[in-house]
Amino acid sequence: MAEETRTTQSPSGETSGGSERGERRPPRPGGPGGPGPGGREGGRKYFRRKKVCKFCVEKIEAVNYKDVRLLAQFVAESGKIVPRRLTGVCTPHQRRLSTAIKQARNIALLPFAGRPS
Amino acid sequence: MNRIYELMFIVRPDMVEEDQDKLISSLESNVTTSGGTVKSVEKMGKRRLAYTVRRFHDGIYILLTVEGGGAVIHELERRLRVTEPVIKFLTVRIDEEQKRLEKIKKIRDARRKAAPAPAAESGGEAAAVTA
Numbered sequence: 001m002a003e004e005t006r007t008t009q010s011p012s013g014e015t016s017g018g019s020e021r022g023e024r025r026p027p028r029p030g031g032p033g034g035p036g037p038g039g040r041e042g043g044r045k046y047f048r049r050k051k052v053c054k055f056c057v058e059k060i061e062a063v064n065y066k067d068v069r070l071l072a073q074f075v076a077e078s079g080k081i082v083p084r085r086l087t088g089v090c091t092p093h094q095r096r097l098s099t100a101i102k103q104a105r106n107i108a109l110l111p112f113a114g115r116p117s
Numbered sequence: 118m119n120r121i122y123e124l125m126f127i128v129r130p131d132m133v134e135e136d137q138d139k140l141i142s143s144l145e146s147n148v149t150t151s152g153g154t155v156k157s158v159e160k161m162g163k164r165r166l167a168y169t170v171r172r173f174h175d176g177i178y179i180l181l182t183v184e185g186g187g188a189v190i191h192e193l194e195r196r197l198r199v200t201e202p203v204i205k206f207l208t209v210r211i212d213e214e215q216k217r218l219e220k221i222k223k224i225r226d227a228r229r230k231a232a233p234a235p236a237a238e239s240g241g242e243a244a245a246v247t248a
Binding site for chain 2: 061062106114
């Protein structure tokens with residue numbers, strides 16, 4: 001499931017999924033981000049691109065349950081809400097997003113389970 | 118205590134246009150008698166449902182924006198529940214969200230007004246330098 005959720009994101013989302021975890025737990029031999037920090041001293045610049053909150057970047061403030069196209073980007077194939085650690089959405093926006101998704105589910109715009117139409 | 122609510126409901130896909138209009142107008146009169154006002158009505162048309170509801174795969178979505186207190190909504194929801202062709206409904210309070218959005222917009226506008234002035238200045242300077 002996790003692989004599927006990543007593929008729904010932009011291709012860069014997949015690779016950067018490991019980086020944040022990597023920053024938090026540096027000793028991670030053989031991980032996908034392994035050769036990254038080896039470049040120069042500090043090496044931070046060689047990490048995978050940091051994910052940013054889509055809502056902050058595009059300045060989308062209104063997270064509405066009617067906007068199915070937007071919400072569907074943050075729902076996995078299984079119908080689950082994709083966690084922040086995979087999408088990079090900031091906490092306040094994730095909170096609004098999850099309420100909006102739940103409202104949309106309630107009115108049959110998004111599925112509780114199964115693939116979104 | 119006036120609040121703004123958004124009321125979205127789904128009616129059976131085989132409901133004809135006239136019946137929809139009749140239903141909407143009856144709901145509107147219902148709102149006005151209980152002391153609220155209908156601000157807008159939007160028919161969002163037929164859509165595929167994400168899951169089956171009462172064995173229907175499609176539904177006609179209708180959106181009402183209602184202003185009024187909780188009693189208005191209570192009555193309206195009761196009506197929807199007993200109206201047979203309505204298969205699902207959802208009420209969302211939107212006035213606080215609107216207030217929040219307006220606030221953000223105001224801040225942004227103020228910032229935008231503040232921002233272009235220095236930018237234009239610097240542009241002018243650059244032009245002067247090149248000249």
